[in-house]
Amino acid sequence: QEVTLRLHQFLPPQANVPKLVLDVWADSVEEDSGGRIKVERYPSMQLGGKPPELMDQAIDGIADIVWTVVGYTPGRYPSTEVFELPFMMTNARAVSRAYWEMFETHMKDTEFKDVHILGTWVHGPGLIHANKEIRKPSDMEGLKIRGGSRLANALLEKVGATPVGMPVPAVPEGLSKGVIDGTTIPWEVTAALKIPELVENHTEFTGNALYVLTFVLAMNKDRYESLPDDLKKVIDDNSGVEFSVFAGGTQADSDGPARQAAADRGNNIVTLNAEETAEWKAVAEPIYAEWVAEMDEKGIDGQALIDEARMLIEKYTE
Amino acid sequence: MSNLELGFWSFPVLLIMVFMRAPIGLSMLLCGFAGWYFAMGGNPNVLLNKLKSETYSQFSSYSLSIIPMFLLMGQFATLSGMSTALFKAAESFLGHRRGGVAMASVGACAGFGAICGSSLATAATMSKVALPELRRYGYSGGFSTATLAAGGTLGILIPPSVILVIYAILTEQNIAKLFLAAFIPGILAAVGYMLTISIYVRLYPKSAGTRPPQPMSERWAALGKTWPVLMIFGLVVGGIYLGWFTPTEGSAIGAAGTGLVALLSGSLNWSVFRDSLFGTARTTAMIFFIVLGAGFYNSFLALSGVPQYMADWVLAQGYSPWFVLSIILVFYLIFGCLMDSLSMILLTVPIFFPVISAMDFGMSPEHVAIWFGILVLIVVEVGLITPPVGMNLFIINAMDRETPMSETYKAVMFFVGSDIIRVIILVMFPAITLFLLPA
Amino acid sequence: MIHRAIRTLAQATAIMGGLVLVALILLMTLSIIGRSLNKLLHSDLAAQWIAGPSQWLLDLGIGEVQGSYELLEAGVAFAIFSFFPICQLYGAHATVDIFTSRLPARLNRGIVAFWEVVLTAALILISWRLYEGMQRYIGNGETTFFLQFPVWWSYSASFVASVVICIVALYCAVMRVGESLSGRALLPTA
Ligand code: NA
Numbered sequence: 001q002e003v004t005l006r007l008h009q010f011l012p013p014q015a016n017v018p019k020l021v022l023d024v025w026a027d028s029v030e031e032d033s034g035g036r037i038k039v040e041r042y043p044s045m046q047l048g049g050k051p052p053e054l055m056d057q058a059i060d061g062i063a064d065i066v067w068t069v070v071g072y073t074p075g076r077y078p079s080t081e082v083f084e085l086p087f088m089m090t091n092a093r094a095v096s097r098a099y100w101e102m103f104e105t106h107m108k109d110t111e112f113k114d115v116h117i118l119g120t121w122v123h124g125p126g127l128i129h130a131n132k133e134i135r136k137p138s139d140m141e142g143l144k145i146r147g148g149s150r151l152a153n154a155l156l157e158k159v160g161a162t163p164v165g166m167p168v169p170a171v172p173e174g175l176s177k178g179v180i181d182g183t184t185i186p187w188e189v190t191a192a193l194k195i196p197e198l199v200e201n202h203t204e205f206t207g208n209a210l211y212v213l214t215f216v217l218a219m220n221k222d223r224y225e226s227l228p229d230d231l232k233k234v235i236d237d238n239s240g241v242e243f244s245v246f247a248g249g250t251q252a253d254s255d256g257p258a259r260q261a262a263a264d265r266g267n268n269i270v271t272l273n274a275e276e277t278a279e280w281k282a283v284a285e286p287i288y289a290e291w292v293a294e295m296d297e298k299g300i301d302g303q304a305l306i307d308e309a310r311m312l313i314e315k316y317t318e
Numbered sequence: 319m320s321n322l323e324l325g326f327w328s329f330p331v332l333l334i335m336v337f338m339r340a341p342i343g344l345s346m347l348l349c350g351f352a353g354w355y356f357a358m359g360g361n362p363n364v365l366l367n368k369l370k371s372e373t374y375s376q377f378s379s380y381s382l383s384i385i386p387m388f389l390l391m392g393q394f395a396t397l398s399g400m401s402t403a404l405f406k407a408a409e410s411f412l413g414h415r416r417g418g419v420a421m422a423s424v425g426a427c428a429g430f431g432a433i434c435g436s437s438l439a440t441a442a443t444m445s446k447v448a449l450p451e452l453r454r455y456g457y458s459g460g461f462s463t464a465t466l467a468a469g470g471t472l473g474i475l476i477p478p479s480v481i482l483v484i485y486a487i488l489t490e491q492n493i494a495k496l497f498l499a500a501f502i503p504g505i506l507a508a509v510g511y512m513l514t515i516s517i518y519v520r521l522y523p524k525s526a527g528t529r530p531p532q533p534m535s536e537r538w539a540a541l542g543k544t545w546p547v548l549m550i551f552g553l554v555v556g557g558i559y560l561g562w563f564t565p566t567e568g569s570a571i572g573a574a575g576t577g578l579v580a581l582l583s584g585s586l587n588w589s590v591f592r593d594s595l596f597g598t599a600r601t602t603a604m605i606f607f608i609v610l611g612a613g614f615y616n617s618f619l620a621l622s623g624v625p626q627y628m629a630d631w632v633l634a635q636g637y638s639p640w641f642v643l644s645i646i647l648v649f650y651l652i653f654g655c656l657m658d659s660l661s662m663i664l665l666t667v668p669i670f671f672p673v674i675s676a677m678d679f680g681m682s683p684e685h686v687a688i689w690f691g692i693l694v695l696i697v698v699e700v701g702l703i704t705p706p707v708g709m710n711l712f713i714i715n716a717m718d719r720e721t722p723m724s725e726t727y728k729a730v731m732f733f734v735g736s737d738i739i740r741v742i743i744l745v746m747f748p749a750i751t752l753f754l755l756p757a
Numbered sequence: 758m759i760h761r762a763i764r765t766l767a768q769a770t771a772i773m774g775g776l777v778l779v780a781l782i783l784l785m786t787l788s789i790i791g792r793s794l795n796k797l798l799h800s801d802l803a804a805q806w807i808a809g810p811s812q813w814l815l816d817l818g819i820g821e822v823q824g825s826y827e828l829l830e831a832g833v834a835f836a837i838f839s840f841f842p843i844c845q846l847y848g849a850h851a852t853v854d855i856f857t858s859r860l861p862a863r864l865n866r867g868i869v870a871f872w873e874v875v876l877t878a879a880l881i882l883i884s885w886r887l888y889e890g891m892q893r894y895i896g897n898g899e900t901t902f903f904l905q906f907p908v909w910w911s912y913s914a915s916f917v918a919s920v921v922i923c924i925v926a927l928y929c930a931v932m933r934v935g936e937s938l939s940g941r942a943l944l945p946t947a
């Protein structure tokens with residue numbers, strides 16, 4: 001082969017995203033290039049550093065391609081947070097499509113100008129797993145919950161829970177020893193963490209999800225520019241909106257089996273109806289205004305982003 | 319040159335630098351620098367960019383912050399007279415037997431190991447207390463120093479243990495479970511050393527003296543004074559295991575607890591406090607420089623693909639897992655004669671661990687990882703007392719000016735023998751290590 | 758004279774780092790005590806017997822110190838950087854001298870001086886790159902996840918300590934070279 005690309009990310013190779021999304025992408029690129037591109041895969045931060053540094057590693061060329069959670073670098077890519085607002089997301093395919101569209105119009109040449117973005121997506125609906133049944137916002141009062149994102153933490157504070165910061169791998173131990181009473185996480189991740197064996201109550205929402213994380217697959221800009229046109233085309237053909245929808249969709253598709261596993265154990269899965277969900281939305285409402293104010297400080301029209309995101313998500317949600 | 323070849327060439331270069339007396343952390347750092355530089359086709363930009371965050375990232379680690387805290391805890395424990403209390407208690411029960419004071423030293427080392435995360439600190443601390451006593455009761459210089467050098471290794475074998483923390487981070491294992499698994503092997507070590515002492519004094523009756531037994535009341539009184547040690551060990555290790563707090567939090571609690579005891583004992587004035595900070599500072603910096611160098615070097619090794627290649631190669635040979643494990647352990651024993659334990663762990667675990675994980679020992683991957691960790695811990699610790707380079711031997715021999723190194727070397731071989739027997743037992747019966755772990 | 762100044766500098770820096778470490782230990786301890794009390798006060802027993810006082814205590818905000826792990830990470834990085842100068846001054850880095858110990862003393866001093874110079878160069882390189890890392894974070898607005906303080910704050914604290922490392926390392930390198938030329942010990946070993 002003539003081009004070797006180093007793909008660096010933080011999960012072990014057998015986890016869902018590396019196995020079902022990144023490997024598929026990398027294999028497809030290798031194949032389409034007729035073997036002229038080789039994608040070397042470095043899982044579990046093997047090339048050094050901590051997950052928040054992945055983005056800089058792509059910018060600096062330590063890795064050629066990284067997959068990362070945008071929220072690991074709070075404050076640097078504020079616009080993506082519009083999708084992370086509570087009860088913004090509907091389903092992963094629709095939101096990933098809207099995310100890519102808004103990335104192209106609003107973020108590509110501003111916040112993400114230092115990297116070449118290959119894909120933008122979100123995981124399936126984030127929900128609450130707790131050691132007691134949660135129906136109303138007031139049920140959360142006094143509980144210690146691991147929040148999945150900055151804005152999920154904001155919501156937890158609004159409902160009177162204490163957001164606890166801990167890395168995902170620490171969650172099972174935290175739950176089993178009562179350091180936390182629950183966690184917000186999508187179904188997909190619960191299987192690996194054995195959450196359904198540790199807590200028996202799961203609360204889903206109707207229509208919109210409690211929270212979600214935004215991801216990017218990012219490539220070093222110079223590296224991309226240095227490729228001959230035909231190889232650039234291979235990368236381009238495998239990236240963009242269709243890849244983003246595939247990635248988000250694939251990740252969300254892993255939710256189903258995990259949810260079924262919890263149901264099979266006889267766990268208590270509460271799905272709040274539209275009316276009950278509205279109660280939660282009302283509590284979350286002030287977070288929107290607070291976020292717009294924060295964006296104003298950064299010179300970003302937050303309200304316009306919210307409106308556009310809502311419009312696009314509605315358009316793409318079947 | 320391919321990256322794989324670069325990776326393999328880096329080994330001899332690294333060893334030459336180390337044996338030419340370059341600081342070990344520096345050797346690994348420079349090999350990592352050179353590796354990244356050449357792998358990037360002679361372009362220094364990636365290397366320079368990597369350095370922007372590498373140092374801060376390595377030093378600002380939640381899990382590694384255990385290390386300075388456990389080191390400070392050891393310093394405070396020494397100040398507060400816990401080492402003396404432990405030795406007095408053990409000595410009052412065992413001192414009148416033949417070789418009893420030496421056995422008491424081992425027992426006190428085990429007790430001190432329960433609140434100290436470092437072998438060198440345990441050896442140095444207990445020597446200050448026990449060496450004069452051993453000599454006073456007519457124990458030979460070589461036997462006394464060898465006993466304390468061996469006893470010092472209990473500082474790492476009995477949890478908490480700095481090396482296990484590093485191993486846990488390198489292999490992404492649970493620190494609490496590793497601590498738990500180290501417990502029985504640690505006790506076995508102490509028992510093994512005591513047996514060794516009783517054999518040694520039968521072979522060389524002139525090497526040990528005796529004293530009359532103490533009344534039971536005095537013995538219990540001496541034992542009673544060790545309660546702070548028991549309390550702190552119970553709180554720290556018990557709390558970590560029961561999940562009241564993370565290992566990092568446990569190390570903070572332990573340091574705070576020993577600090578409080580030191581303060582209450584009245585021995586903690588500004589000047590000793592300052593000295594304990596200096597002691598912590600020097601060892602911490604020494605450790606973290608190696609951590610930094612190893613981190614950089616290991617990221618280059620991953621880039622070169624050497625660990626994966628080695629694992630694939632070993633699997634392709636179709637060797638029995640037990641044979642591979644034995645080879646690796648023997649390798650550690652040999653290298654332990656030359657290098658310190660931390661550098662060895664940081665350098666070799668990223669290469670050997672993938673090999674061992676790929677093999678089938680008929681146990682769950684987690685159990686294999688923990689069992690291998692304990693075995694590696696023991697064999698690298700043996701390195702601390704194997705001649706010619708054994709850090710514990712150096713430290714303790716330096717404290718006893720009358721004893722020539724050769725005598726310490728001779729006597730310590732008995733303890734090395736006991737270590738090797740214990741390793742063989744633990745290899746043959748993994749259940750001993752895994753016994754305490756939840757199923 | 759200059760030796761005294763350097764020693765004072767290295768010791769003062771180590772004490773600074775040590776005090777930060779002690780502060781972190783107290784912070785973590787308080788956090789755990791707070792968390793345990795919070796759990797106790799929330800328990801059914803507390804609700805039954807001391808409902809009034811326990812609610813009052815809870816309202817005071819007794820609980821875990823939120824985001825303590827971010828403070829720990831920032832603080833411990835500073836502490837470790839601060840611990841380097843004193844390690845440097847006493848030549849406390851781990852080495853293997855089994856092979857070189859058979860060489861003549863003069864040659865050994867030369868080897869030690871050589872590595873000290875290389876080590877100093879590496880430490881200066883590290884500090885320079887740390888400075889560049891700090892510059893990047895000053896520009897990009899990145900904060901920590903929980904407490905949301907700018908990342909460059911912690912970088913700059915560590916950078917200040919790393920400047921001291923460079924000063925002490927340079928001094929030690931000069932002195933080690935001096936030792937190898939003059940054949941006399943100039944730096945302390947213990
Ligand atoms: Na220990």
Ligand code: NA
Pocket residue numbers: 654655656657700701702703704705706707708709
């Ligand atoms: Na040795």
